Amino acid sequence: xxxxxxxxxxxxxxxxxxxxxxxxxxxxxxxxxxxxxxxxxxxxxxxxxxxxxxxxxxxxxxxxxxxxxxxxxxxxxxxxxxxxxxxxxxxxxxxxxxxxxxxxxxxxxxxxxxxxxxxxxxx
Amino acid sequence: xxxxxxxxxxxxxxxxxxxxxxxxxxxxxxxxxxxxxxxxxxxxxxxxxxxxxxxxxxxxxxxxxxxxxxxxxxxxxxxxxxxxxxxxxxxxxxxxxxxxxxxxxxxxxxxxxxxxxxxxxxxxxxxxxxxxxxxxxxxxxxxxxxxxxxxxxxxxxxxxxxxxxxxxxxxxxxxxxxxxxxxxxxxxxxxxxxxxxxxxxxxxxxxxxxxxxxxxxxxxxxxxxxxxxxxxxxxxxxxxxxxxxxxxxxxxxxxxxxxxxxxxxxxxxxxxxxxxxxxxxxxxxxxxxxxxxxxxxxxx
Numbered sequence: 001x002x003x004x005x006x007x008x009x010x011x012x013x014x015x016x017x018x019x020x021x022x023x024x025x026x027x028x029x030x031x032x033x034x035x036x037x038x039x040x041x042x043x044x045x046x047x048x049x050x051x052x053x054x055x056x057x058x059x060x061x062x063x064x065x066x067x068x069x070x071x072x073x074x075x076x077x078x079x080x081x082x083x084x085x086x087x088x089x090x091x092x093x094x095x096x097x098x099x100x101x102x103x104x105x106x107x108x109x110x111x112x113x114x115x116x117x118x119x120x121x122x123x
Numbered sequence: 124x125x126x127x128x129x130x131x132x133x134x135x136x137x138x139x140x141x142x143x144x145x146x147x148x149x150x151x152x153x154x155x156x157x158x159x160x161x162x163x164x165x166x167x168x169x170x171x172x173x174x175x176x177x178x179x180x181x182x183x184x185x186x187x188x189x190x191x192x193x194x195x196x197x198x199x200x201x202x203x204x205x206x207x208x209x210x211x212x213x214x215x216x217x218x219x220x221x222x223x224x225x226x227x228x229x230x231x232x233x234x235x236x237x238x239x240x241x242x243x244x245x246x247x248x249x250x251x252x253x254x255x256x257x258x259x260x261x262x263x264x265x266x267x268x269x270x271x272x273x274x275x276x277x278x279x280x281x282x283x284x285x286x287x288x289x290x291x292x293x294x295x296x297x298x299x300x301x302x303x304x305x306x307x308x309x310x311x312x313x314x315x316x317x318x319x320x321x322x323x324x325x326x327x328x329x330x331x332x333x334x335x336x337x338x339x340x341x342x343x344x345x346x347x348x349x350x351x352x353x354x355x356x357x358x359x360x361x362x363x364x365x366x367x368x369x370x371x372x373x374x375x376x377x378x379x380x381x382x383x384x385x386x387x388x389x390x391x392x393x394x395x396x397x398x399x400x401x402x403x404x405x406x407x408x409x410x411x412x413x414x415x416x417x418x419x420x421x422x423x
Contacts, residue, residue: 057184
């Protein structure tokens with residue numbers, strides 16, 4: 001509001017403001033950004049098993065707390081691996097069943113609506 | 124025995140204690156201090172804001188934390204938001220020190236035209252005296268309040284913002300003025316222009332305020348607008364294409380409303396919002412629109 005007013009020559013300019021969370025964009029660690037850049041679900045699951053990815057969850061914490069969190073993350077790493085493998089097992093079994101169930105529709109789309117089919121295959 | 128020598132106290136008072144933009148205020152330093160190396164007089168404000176104190180806000184761990192929270196495991200948390208404050212300097216001057224002694228004096232400051240209004244949620248204006256000395260350093264401050272009057276607000280007629288819904292009914296909020304004082308009644312009209320024949324609608328209006336977090340160095344946190352008490356304007360309003368409907372309304376702003384302000388680390392925005400619900404379990408989405416207004420201090 002008042003910052004939009006013309007500046008008077010005898011007053012200092014308003015100090016620059018920071019950025020909101022929306023303006024800054026997605027706030028993730030470098031390791032997580034690499035995982036999210038993968039388009040293939042399999043590769044994404046594989047990369048999320050990387051200990052570097054798990055450790056990166058402690059990024060952005062103050063020193064000492066960060067090291068303590070990394071220690072805790074090492075402790076739960078086997079459980080994390082199990083969780084990712086369980087997620088992969090559920091994902092591929094459900095995806096496989098749906099792939100078979102919907103294959104007639106997919107083949108019909110491929111034959112009769114090639115443009116829409118091509119668009120649905122892009123990720 | 125310098126260790127046990129009684130240090131003379133120093134005090135900063137600002138007069139007048141309530142000022143408006145472009146007004147000059149005077150800081151008076153009373154008392155004196157010895158063994159002073161340097162002294163600095165700083166005019167500015169303490170900016171209050173929330174920030175994300177640790178961790179990456181969109182981290183996978185934050186998502187897992189949200190899932191646990193939904194499962195009822197509220198004891199865990201990843202990162203989180205905290206309230207904090209930071210000093211924003213507007214002008215600073217080094218005070219003259221003669222033979223290591225800081226004596227009293229008076230110093231003027233003109234409140235800038237862009238000054239954010241004083242409020243518990245955004246800013247506290249002060250004159251700060253920071254003294255670096257051989258003994259204990261001194262940090263004294265004198266506070267003053269910056270009030271924004273309607274004539275200080277440079278506000279035009281802002282466009283409507285649609286933040287929910289498909290725009291099947293064009294909603295326009297007409298207000299006689301974009302500037303309102305805290306506690307004032309906002310009187311206006313909502314104009315509904317259906318683009319097609321639609322089910323009957325329920326119309327509500329309320330005020331909305333949004334305190335945003337945009338720190339310069341710390342991590343900003345996600346903020347959400349807060350809606351005021353809802354004023355129901357009509358139930359079962361017929362919405363037919365080509366027949367616009369105009370509904371007058373009155374919304375009272377809270378008496379202790381923090382004025383609209385744009386500071387370095389946080390800002391406060393105010394809106395009048397309208398929402399239109401469609402009758403029945405159909406696929407018509409609720410329409411929500413808002414119109415920015417400027418809230419100023421209630422003076423006099």
